[in-house]
Amino acid sequence: MESKQKDMKSKPKGLTRRDFLKTTAFVGGTGLLATQTGIFGKIGVAHAATETTGEVYELAKPENILYTTCLQCTVACMVKAKIYDGILTKIDGNPYSATNLMPNLPYSLSPVDAAQVDGKACPKGQAGIQHTYDPYRLRKVLKRAGARGSGKWKTIPFDQAVDEIVSGGPLFKDIGEERQVPGLKDIVALRDAKVYSDLAADVGEIRKKKLTVKEFQEKHKEHLEVLIDPEHPDFGPKNNQFLFQVGRIHNGRTEFTKRFVNNAMGSINWIEKTTLCGQTSNKAWVRSTMAYKDGKWSGGVKTPRPDWANVEFVLVLGTIIFEANYGPVQESEPITDGLVSGRLKLAVADPRLTKVASKAWKWLPLKPGTDGALGLAIIRWILENNRFDQRYLENANAAAAKADKETTWSDASYLVKIKDGRPGKYLRADEAGLGSKEQFVVYRSGNFVAVDPNDAEKVAEGDIFVDTVLNGIPLKSALQLLREEAYKRSLDEYADLTGIKTQDIIDVAQEFTAHGKKAAVEFYRGSIKHTNGWYNAQALIALNYLIGNPDWKGGLAKPGGGWDYIGSKPNKPYNMGKLHPGKLSAFGVPLTREGWQYEESTLFAGYPGKRPWYPFSGNVAQETWPSIADGYPYPIKAVLLHSHTPMYSVPGGVHQLRTLLDPNKVPLLIASDIVIGETSMYADYIFPDITYLERWSTGQMPNHYRVKTTSVRQPVIPALTETVEVDGEKLPLCLETLMIAIAKKLGLSGFGANGFGKGIPLKRPEDYYLKLVANIAYGDKDGDTVPDADDKEVALFRDSRRHISSETYDEKAWQKALRPEEWRKVVYVLNRGGRFESSDKAYVGTQERYQLGSILRFYIEEVATSRHSISGNYFSGYAVYQEIQDSMGKKIPVEGDLKLITHKEVFATQSRTISNYWSQIGLQSQNYVEMSRQDAQRLGFKNGDLVRIKSHSNPEGVHELGNGHQRYVEGTVKVMEGILPGVVAVSTSYGHWAYGSNDVIVDEVTIHGDPRRATGTHVQPMFRLDDNLRGTPLSEPIGGSVSFYDTWVTVQKA
């Protein structure tokens, strides 16, 4: 230890501060004078000397500052990294970005002047230093030296590791496993881009039932051996047996890895974690905001949100906007400002008294899973009391909206055909003999009228409550359908269901409709991570539409978005999608059967299907491992797991441990991780990755900001992993390096010396990412280009990277990735950490500048006409109240004392902040089994009691850890008032069993875990599984969400 400490003390590579001072002093000390004058002119520095013996504050010197993007949580704030002595010592908000300083500093301001302004960051963001400088970080490749999950490892050279996973063979012979491991080379069976697209096209025909399997086999007989199963050509090529499973991945890295997985490896299976996340909400918003183009519904916006800065009333459900959501840094300030100035009133529906609920006018402690019922109750009251915006709702096309100065309109009046007693598609004008099949029909003043939703010339309005018949077809307007559903129950019945008093429902409904357009409904995971989540979302979205708030200042707003970085817009320097010679276009049914109707596939064999299909979802994370276990639709040969930990984060995820441990099911399991994590601990190989502070990407767009924002993530410190050599380049070991190395070894397209085209290499991460930055710098339209960095800024650019060693930052190498004329523009963007529009651009008059500007739907016809692949039941196109049920539509009965719910802590993110001693560990050393005083009394618990949790799917409350290890799911009781009786809440982020919390053996040396990281309860093993799906958690079938709040548990003294 002693010697290691000494090593750590030795100066980082590159220029030290002192060297730097010497050199600058030599050439005239540029940059050092910088702090003396700021944006406010002369500052107080001059006085400092007279009061303290002090030196100038090092962290305010521009040459000690780099701008990048946070990734402690997925919100991806823009941050300012302050470096001293080559070490990252402080993180603050980037004042150029409105998400982190409101209003933001002018983009044109020199970084020298910006140095003295710090933006906001949350406690996790502040503690990012400890995420990166984590003593348990991996630096070298680990290969297991015992059974999977045994905790025994050896370090092996990177080259050897790449060689092994590519070539396969008896890789674990030395530990007595004779098994031949398939290498990646065997999986990448098909390399020919032309054959790829031919096969893909005909699989498309099979899907549309225009081609039979036989015909396909005939047509492509010389290529059948590259298919996984010639009897099921829709499975696609063997390449699909490579799975890339990923958690938190952000723009830029997403495209980089897709380039590798989809377009170089040719696998369709690039699967993210999003069904654990906000997926159903996002998908429901997208569907209900889609535009109608060329006879199809497409586009859509994921995250319309209240315009917090101007809104007057918000009903918040199932989201902790001061603690999680997207995210506290952006949202808190306009909310607290509104609360204190009296502008804003909040009602919060959550079984827990969340921090935001504690500031609300009303806390509605509703029963879990009843958000849809609450939504419908309010809808009922609004409709009954005529408190909706009738004028808005009657607008049926763009012209009608425009006439009312609205930018959006709705399908409220669109007529839906009722077939066999259930609503199906919208009536098309051709069916009514009124127009084309691209037009819809409304009913107005006794007439049926054809409507083109996008018609901006001819005003079309329709009655919103219509129940009629045309040519023998029963028809109802979309809003009529919703009304009938809402009227099915009385307010008192809704009150019973939700546990919210009738009068409270009325009060909230009244308040919601008392502010014109300046009210909104905000919801997130708590409302949607239920088996009925989709419909809950639809009800809550509908509330917004009923008051016609979209695009209004203070109403429902679209995020400002950002500049195109991938280069698909015209006049961009680099169209990354096109810059890929020999690009393969992956095709076939994804492992998780997303984006496919069961009925379209060759596997269709009536109901119930073997496993669920997800035509309206994507990235169905919880389906990956059970699908591998079932080999449905096909077996998987190799998995590359990256930045994701399904064993920790998926409800009931541990039930798939046996799949992970089974070499027959998962012949090769590779992980890319920064530590030995809760899932990577079961891998065959772990390739060290670099953290967000050491690497590239182009950030996410903030959801709660109304102006254009494109952040860049860039290395602010040298990589902590070992340096390796690939194709003659010295690179830090990371995911990109791994992919570049595999591509090199396999000779895959899109990487290497001619990766982007003849003579344009993709041999280093910056070859890729700097091009994205150039795309950002050149803007989205003519004249939208950033200025060139001047000499001073270029010098600052260099100075501020003096501590970064050459494998990460080599100015020549960086410049080579670009054309010379792009360099200074890229420097300009990197010097500010991205590109940011001024926050005063958010509005035009009384409306948002960035607008949804399209039709908004109460009714989703394509969902209404699809069936659940297990139960065979049709879905509903509009919001309904559905009880919690499994995939066969069977109601989940009361199965325990308490309903288990979970939540996030403001100082913790998922599994990744347990290394943060300043924040997660310091602010709360463990999590708790939180329950109400009433329940505690009933069950005989008091604060601090140790209890064990049991559930239907885990009657013993056991958490299997593999290799004969197991532990009980136990925790410490915390009795509180601010939680609904009948509910027990356990936050996530604690209860680790890896990630530095346990002992591991590497190269026969025991590395001791840190007990501070092992505290608290990990409640995931308790979640309710679907009885029909062999170890898959209950899920929501349309958006694909995993259920997190539908489990009954029994809590007993341990």
Place this chain on the structure above:
Amino acid sequence: MKRLYYLLLFILTVVGFWALGVRFSNGMSVTNLTSYFSWGLWVVFYIFFIGLSAGSFLLSTMIYVFKMHALEKVGRLSLMSALFALIAGLSFVLIDLGHPERFWYTLVHRNMSSVLEWEIHFYLLYIVLVVGELWLVMRDDLSALAESAQGFRSKVARWLSLGYRVAKEEEGRRKQKGTSERWVKILGIIGIPLALGVHGGTGSIFAVSIGMPYWNSSIVPIIFIVSALVSGSALVTFLYAFFGQEEREKPEILNSLSSMLVLFIGIDFVLVLAEFLVGLYGAIPADTESLKAVIAGQYGIFFWVGQLGLATVLPILLIARSRKGNSARLKGLAGLSTVLGIIAVRVNLVLPAYVVPKISGLDKAYVDSRLVYHYAPSAIEILSSLGIIALAVLLFSIAWELLPIIKVSEIKQ
């Protein structure tokens, strides 16, 4: 027996010094103190020994100033124990400082409003005074020793006598005696406020702390003084009873000592009672919590067994018993019991103040093993304390052996 005694003290001292070595090289992290529980065992011993010292000294002043001839035999003993207790006490302050090497800053960087600052000055003055008084009362014997004793003992005596020699002729001797008695009296008179200041002031260190409701009471310094008298007279009783020469006046002296002890214990008890009743009645939450911890909580054992048992009830019972058989042993045991019990008193003076957060909820606001409200001394704290105590006892014992502490001018005759 004696060798075993010295061996034991020697071992404890060595181990203690090792512990101190660890403490000085590793800083305060070797303690189990926390930022919210910032004073512990060392401060307990610090006030214990200061109390012991002040008590012993006050006893000596009564003897010399108020001419309690009956007790003159134990005058030197009191002064001597005052000196060694003081040295022990100051050692505890020293090792309790985060930066002990800056100890002397207290003399250079003054802060007139700091009680602690005043105290440190008091302590130094007080050392001078005690040493001076001791010298004066012993100079005759030292001079005699220097002449009559052999070898090392004589050397020590010669050195300590600072060249003073008893006058050869009666006249001179009387003059010398007069001078020394006068000076002892003067020093004693100065010493009274000083000793009161030393310990009452030490009490004030605690009492002025508005941050600590448990301490923040004007009765605290008084209790400090009275309990100092308790411990001082108890210590002298104990030492004299067991180690004092068998002589004619011994039973009388012991009787007076033990009566005084009982008196002090009685006053102390009343004061403590007052403190508790007023505290509980006032019901300032933080104060009440501390009192509760003392009466019924984690400090209950110190209160009931130590404070009430060893330092109050047991000594009174023992002394009552001893009256019958005129037993020196029982009186000595009463003294010992009281001295040990006073340690518990000191524990309960310092530690319970820390049991409650200064602002409700502060304990949960940020968690760290150094931000907690409970404390049990570390091995290093315990060993170093034992080491310092052992060293003080060792030095005292050596002094006892070498110097004329009990005998009065008898050697010469």
Place this chain on the structure above:
Amino acid sequence: MSKDTQRVKITPLSVKIPQDQLILRMQRELQKAMEKPVAQRRWAMVIDTRKCVGCSSCTVACKAENKLPPGVVYRPVIEEEYGTFPHVARRFLPRPCMHCTNPPCTKVCPVAATYKRDDGIVVIDYDKCIGCRYCIAACPYGARTFDWGEYYTDGTPVREQYELEPSFEYGEKWPRQKNRSPINNTRKCHFCLHRLNAGILPMCVTTCIGRATYFGDSSDTQSLVSELIGSARVMRLKEELGTNPNVYYLV
């Protein structure tokens, strides 16, 4: 509106705060104050508990800014739950040093290592402090903690370098080396004096996501903090002790 769930009464702020200019306005005022002689500044902090979302970002930011080791915390956020279901409230109370006008802590220091500056900031001279911890006991707010010389990453495979980097407190560099100050000293919030001296607001102010923390010169009647201190909703902690804090709370 039924009265029973109405727990938090929202009243408009007495002073109109130009929300969109908050931080920069305060920074400007700060810089203006820095132009004056020290003795004419009177630093004050105002914490609006109605805006505090209890995120503890200030706590952690201060930790990072001042390189606070285990056991040292300058600005914990205290949380309390009141009421009974369903009428429950949670309150968050960030607690920096109060920079008392009449500080009990400085009075007791035996070496005058901790003292009140002319601008009202109560500081500790690390080079002077003997580490007696008397001031810890004297502070009624628990605002002082001790540097035990410990490291977060001790007991893990490596003591990380970031923990050894100097803190810039008081405008000096304090590297962490064995037994060297501030190790074995008492430490406390100093209103980020080193940042003030650089014309920058305290760390907990800039990072505050609820924009609940205000800072400025209360002797400048034009300043935002002066406006806020004049509000009817102002209160201070343990007012009865007469410490006269310069940290104000809006409730």
